[in-house]
Amino acid sequence: MAGALRTEAVVLRSMRYGEADRILHLYTPHRGRVGAIAKGVRRARSRFGGRLEPFFRLHIELHEGRGELLTVTGAQTIDAYGRLREDARGLDAASRACDAVGRLFETSEPHPPVFHLLCHQLSLLDCAGGGAVAALVWPGALSFRLKLLLAAGLAPQLGACANCGSQEHLVGFSGAAGGVVCSACEAGSFPLGEEAHSFMTDALGRALAEAPEATPSALRQVERAISATLEHHAHVRLAPATAA
Numbered sequence: 001m002a003g004a005l006r007t008e009a010v011v012l013r014s015m016r017y018g019e020a021d022r023i024l025h026l027y028t029p030h031r032g033r034v035g036a037i038a039k040g041v042r043r044a045r046s047r048f049g050g051r052l053e054p055f056f057r058l059h060i061e062l063h064e065g066r067g068e069l070l071t072v073t074g075a076q077t078i079d080a081y082g083r084l085r086e087d088a089r090g091l092d093a094a095s096r097a098c099d100a101v102g103r104l105f106e107t108s109e110p111h112p113p114v115f116h117l118l119c120h121q122l123s124l125l126d127c128a129g130g131g132a133v134a135a136l137v138w139p140g141a142l143s144f145r146l147k148l149l150l151a152a153g154l155a156p157q158l159g160a161c162a163n164c165g166s167q168e169h170l171v172g173f174s175g176a177a178g179g180v181v182c183s184a185c186e187a188g189s190f191p192l193g194e195e196a197h198s199f200m201t202d203a204l205g206r207a208l209a210e211a212p213e214a215t216p217s218a219l220r221q222v223e224r225a226i227s228a229t230l231e232h233h234a235h236v237r238l239a240p241a242t243a244a
Ligand SMILES: [Zn+2]
Pocket: 161, 162, 163, 164, 165, 166, 181, 182, 183, 184, 185
């Protein structure tokens, strides 16, 4: 495996290491999540400048040796998403998006659509900028998570009861059953109203930029359904989708 690897990547996390180094979690289209070390990057005259900060989309060159971490040998910026960095809510939303990807797709298994979904979400947050972000954050973050579930093969069943197949009286959601459940099968489920149900169906069917709107109480149910699915089927527990 030793050798050079050139790839696009998004910096999911960047941690100080030693006197001048950084350890990076990168998400790549064809190598999934990659751990890398950038040596000397915190020195004033580092050739990497500030490019190895969280959320940067890069062309990156890595050297792959025997160790677990690859070594960064070069990096060019594709997009710094500068506007989302000017707003604390934009930064927070970007950080939650990167955290969700890093936890749900933590192996080297390639998922190119996840890479593109993440870049798209970062662009949307960047375009929204400033105050507009607040209105977008929660529905957008939940749409993003639903699309991650789909990419992970964990999309909840929404068209019929996940237990008995009935298409009527769908009143609850069960993480264990893997979707909506009817009134006869609701034991062990929690209530999922019509608005939350439509939000999930619409969000999965639409582009990320067209996240549906919903009331906070419906969004809370959607978030709970996503969490229950992840906990049951991926044993992953994510931070809340927004700070709000
Ligand atoms: Zn049923």
